[in-house]
Amino acid sequence: MAESLTTHLVLARKWRPERFSELVGQEHVTRTLSEALKRGRIAHAFLFTGIRGVGKTTAARILARCLNCEKGPTAEPCGQCAACVEIRGGRSLDVSEIDGATYRKIEDARAIIENLSYRPARDRFKIYIIDEAHQLTDSAFNALLKTLEEPPPHVKFILATTEPQKMPETILSRLQRYDFRRIPYATILERLKDLARREGLEADETALRLLAREAGGSMRDAERMLETAMATASASGKVTEAEVASSLGVASRTTVLKLADAILEKNAAGALAHVRELKSRGANLESLGRDLLETFRNLAVAKLPASDADSPLDDIPDHEVSELKRLAAGASSRDIMRLFRLMADSQEQILRSPYPDLLLEMAVVRMASLAAVIDADELLRAIGSDKTAVPPTSGTPPAPSGGGSS
Template structure:
């Protein structure tokens, strides 16, 4: 007798044997018990998750001589014939090779004949999405009102390719990928039944490679056991299947995130020399980066990352070593290069170039950080005072007027007024951050519901800003909200804000030259590695 592969030998014979599809099998068992089985059903899901298997079990349960019941007996003539693949009333059709309209018309002609010796004539069409448009159209009327003795069960991996007119005539059941832990448990059960022992880490490697498919997992296990040895180690599993050791892959990921060139290139050289597919390796690296990013930034990482416990702990330890921004930036950079690696004729060079591009971009400032530096420089240039620190707060500025001032200044407002003034500045910063930064260096002379007096000191920028209509209106509105009433804004030594005289051409040239020679401009050029192209006077300030 020829050898029966594990995927066929351990095909489930009842709904209870189906792995991790309880949401489908329980619904079908209830439908069988209550006699509410639809005449057309569609089973959709990834490969190897049990679509055709469930359709076969359902067909046996419907035609079982002891039924129909929630499970087939697997002992009567009908059940045994179907298990042996010789059932006369259950037709299993491959949609990929029987996809033209003539074959569907022939099928439709045979529907009028009653079953040979079973309760129902059942048609199981696998990969139904491969039928042509004409074949689907020929099936429409029959699918909507089939004879009472005919049932249709469809299976597909690409339900989106099936016309909506077909989908609307079927009950749809979506099958899920099998979690890695459930696959490991199922493979362990098969190994015990076969009388062999496979290292748990080897079973984990098979489960990862199967990507949620029971059939793929059993086929890989069959390949591993083909050597006939009673005990198989993890290293033998990796060598037989050509898989990458997870520890090696984690070392590669760590070197990548750290930007360490020598370890990364050495790992790529070693894996390339062992004959591993670098395109597949890159896809695994992307998947690890995604899981690392989820574990680093989400509170539901355990639910969103389908990894075995040991590997999840390793990823969590790795995630703790790097900031979330680094992981996110690496994922974005490597995902951007995914198409280049996948389509490249030289995948090794493509992977190395992707790493070098990521390594080069690690020192680049983010947009948010860049804007903070620009705002700090702009506020410092405007106030001609101490630069704003990274935290956004200005440095200390002199608040005491010169002793030779001819006009006596009122006493400083009480602490409560200063707290309210800080609130005014904070609100104004949402609309005019540079004006708010200049106000932090100004001195508050008086504050109340009728009058707010500000001493800008040596800041011409603040004086000119409060002449402009929009900043002044915003300051009045915020002061009214904080102090109440409708306070008048007064500039100490200058009365109420009034339009400033227009600059002469000579003054504008002097301002431009002063700006170009300012030390902070040189600092900005050095900070951003740029060059000064032009300086323009704000037309609103010049008006």
């Protein structure tokens, strides 16, 4: 009997945005593209740039649907016509997705050029989406140069890359460029909460906050880590901060704050014990150094007067902000800034060293052993207050007595 198999789709594919309105964190791009589609001012070649996982390829597929939808070109593809369904499934004959890392030679570029003269099989445009376009060879770029400048009216190019600086200026000048930004922490957190709700997943908010922070602005990384957290959830099916920290090999926020507290309290032995415990649990020490550096930054911000301007503390839970303010109250701004500089210098060495554990251990011991900084003016005032007052004198001192004159 044939065994039935269930195909599992990861979250990034299962809940991939279908419209520009669903692509979060890149409103500056989606708004411009939507207006261009509404006004019929559609370029012939686009360049989408940005770090990994911020929606470049997803935006390219949405744009392809907008261009080839039966109701299009439109900023709101129907999602029901044959073109929309096939492009979403990667089966469209008129939309070709090319991996620039694999098909990077001049022969591959010539194959594209030879096919340009043929009309689309069914849809309005023949669209080429070239991912990781910076990996094309110089000869391949040269072959595409004239084509990207003046393609046939039925052809559109969408190039995506994480490293536009590696592409020739002659190519960049022929493309309409859109820069995709790192997705804000708060936006990633809201997306993770939404995905957890859709999947029926019970997750602590602290766990989702840790995932959003570790994503580093990449929505795909955040969704991948949430997928891992779901697979390693406890028997109760609930995702907790401790489990997420363990699966990612990072320290929880509570642990990092305890380490910072030990340093501020000049408890070198306690600080060292925290680092060694995290190391024994398999924590990523480079990540721990970054987290500690960020904590000192937050402590410095916590010392500042309240302001209506955006603050790094706005994205932090209230209970964590309260703990940061408590820790900051017991230290001077100069001491916190000095700890930040020392940790920043140590982090640079940790990232380059084959012995990051030893460097981090000695860094926290050194920071916890520092004497407090005294301001020069305060020191002078303290010295001045200890001086004994000297009474004023008038006139010249009497001359020493000696023998009489003759």
